[in-house]
Amino acid sequence: MTELAWGIVGTGSVSRAIAADLALTPGVRRLAVTSREEPRAREFADTFSIERAYGGVEELLADEDVDILYIGTPHATHSDIAVRALEAGRHVLVEKPAGVDSSDVRRIADAARASGRFAMEGMWMRFAPAYRAAIEDIRNGAIGSVTSVRASFGIPFGDPESASWTVQRRSSTLLDQGIYPVTLALDVLGVPESLCATAHVRSDGVDLAVHATLEYRDHRFAQLAASMTGWTELSAAVSGSAGWLTLSPPFWATDRYVLHSLAGGATDQESLFRPDPTVHPREGFGYVPMLRAVTEAIADGLKEHPLHPLQDSITIAEILDRIRACATSQPQLGLPT
Ligand SMILES: NC(=O)c1ccc[n+]([C@@H]2O[C@H](COP(=O)([O-])OP(=O)(O)OC[C@H]3O[C@@H](n4cnc5c(N)ncnc54)[C@H](OP(=O)(O)O)[C@@H]3O)[C@@H](O)[C@H]2O)c1
Known part of the structure; x- marks a missing residue:
């Protein structure tokens, strides 16, 4: 198998974990890294x-040996770097959230289509x-039909x-943490019919905590919370007509789940x-399965990965937009002075 040559953008905490996990991924050449400071x-x-x-994204893009950019920079910079990379003929794995709104x-999906290169949100x-x-x-019906998350x-x-x-980096708990519960809700319940949300938004506009209820037909619902300033319990549960399933904490990087079920006639x-x-034990920091899947998809000539296509990234971003719009239209409830 020809090795896929990766170039990493940004030298922060997630780039470090990804660089370590790329070393554990078959078919990978860790070719280059770029920073704002060489x-x-x-x-x-x-x-x-x-x-x-390298000392900048342009220098990395000028290196014709690089096949794919991993973009591990602040949210606000993701789409610009991804679009430039696609226009320069590179494949792209861009950190979540792929963009700051839908x-x-x-823009990334359009650039990917125009370039014919692979693109995916991480x-x-x-x-x-x-x-x-x-x-x-x-x-497959292990908990019957899903009723809530x-x-x-x-x-x-x-x-x-x-x-x-x-705000310049678009720091936001909704974008950073909230994207995971929203993705789980999409995976088991689909797109909500309606939703309501409240948030703790700082005076400069950075949302620090948010919680939302997503409503679906037949009284199904999802209750979701995210915070970057306090603990909320880190597991997830999906309930159905025949029991429930819990994803052990941290649910977005879990190595186990527990089924409590009457399905099958009990x-x-x-x-x-x-x-x-x-x-299912984790590999490395937990990024290896995704990195392997991306590497194999590109070797197979795919432009998107079926487990996380660009349309899903757009749909998730649209739900996040709706949560933000609802939460920011609510009065801020502070403690009485
Ligand atoms: N998938 C996951 O598990 C996971 C975990 C954590 C974070 N993330 C995502 O990864 C992204 C980065 O998060 P992080 O925690 O690694 O952030 P971080 O530690 O702040 O690192 C971001 C890096 O981006 C580079 N950068 C480029 N342009 C920048 C700019 N205008 N301002 C500041 N830094 C800039 C910097 O590297 P240089 O100084 O070298 O240029 C910086 O070290 C976020 O979008 C986040 O949502 C994903």
């Missing part, structure tokens, strides 16, 4: 045994073996006044409380 790229290249280091994501959750097996079990991703990543979160409700766990 010495940072050089240090990164030395750490991860990457062959070439029109931003559509929604690694959908490639994790435990997540895939859980979704397959649910679709509960999922939350809240971790205190910093102080509410943190200066490292800025009548003893006690069996609901003798759960049936399924474990």
Whole structure:
């Protein structure tokens, strides 16, 4: 198999994890990295045994040996870099969220179509073996017909006044954490008929915490929460007419799920409380299954990956747009002074 030559954009925390997991992925050549400051790229290249280091995206794009760009920069920069890479004839794996809103994501999809190159948003959750097996079990009726979802991703990543979160970077818990519960809801319930949401939005417009209820026909619903300033429990649960399934924390990177089910004819409700766990160990930091899938898809000549096509990224971004619109139209509830 010819090796796919990867170029990494950005030397931050997720790029470090991806560089380490690329080393565990077959068919990969870790060719280049670029930073806004060349010495940072050089240090990164030395750490991860990457062959070439550059001081800007243009320099990376000028290297004709690079086949695919992994874009691990702030949200606000994703679509511009992705579109430039596609226009320069490179494949693209762009971090989640692919864009800051649905029109931003559509720009990437349009550029991908025009260039004929592969493009995908780095929604690694959908490639994790435990997540895939859980979704397959649910679709095969393991909990009957799905009635509700509960999922939350809240971790205190910093102080509410943190200066490292800025509107310029489009820092946002809805975009950063909320995208995972929304993707799970889409996977098992589809696009909501209606929704309502509230958020804790900082005076500069950065949303720090958000929770939403998504409503579907026949009284089905999803309750979702995200926060970057406080804990919300990190598992997810999908309930149905014959039981429920929990994705163990952290649900977006889980290595196991637990089925509590009466499907298959069991009548003893006690069996609901003798759960049936399924474990799929993580590979590396957990990005290897996605990196392998992208590498193989490109080798097979695919332009998108069937597990996370660009239309799904657009649909997810549209739901995030609707949540944002609802949450920002609500009054901000603070503590009484
Ligand atoms: N899939 C996942 O599990 C996962 C986990 C964490 C984050 N993410 C996503 O990955 C992206 C990056 O997150 P991160 O936590 O790695 O962020 P980070 O630590 O702040 O790193 C971002 C890097 O982007 C580069 N950069 C390029 N343009 C920049 C600009 N205008 N302002 C600031 N930095 C710029 C910087 O590298 P140089 O200084 O070298 O240019 C910086 O180190 C986000 O979109 C986030 O949603 C995904």
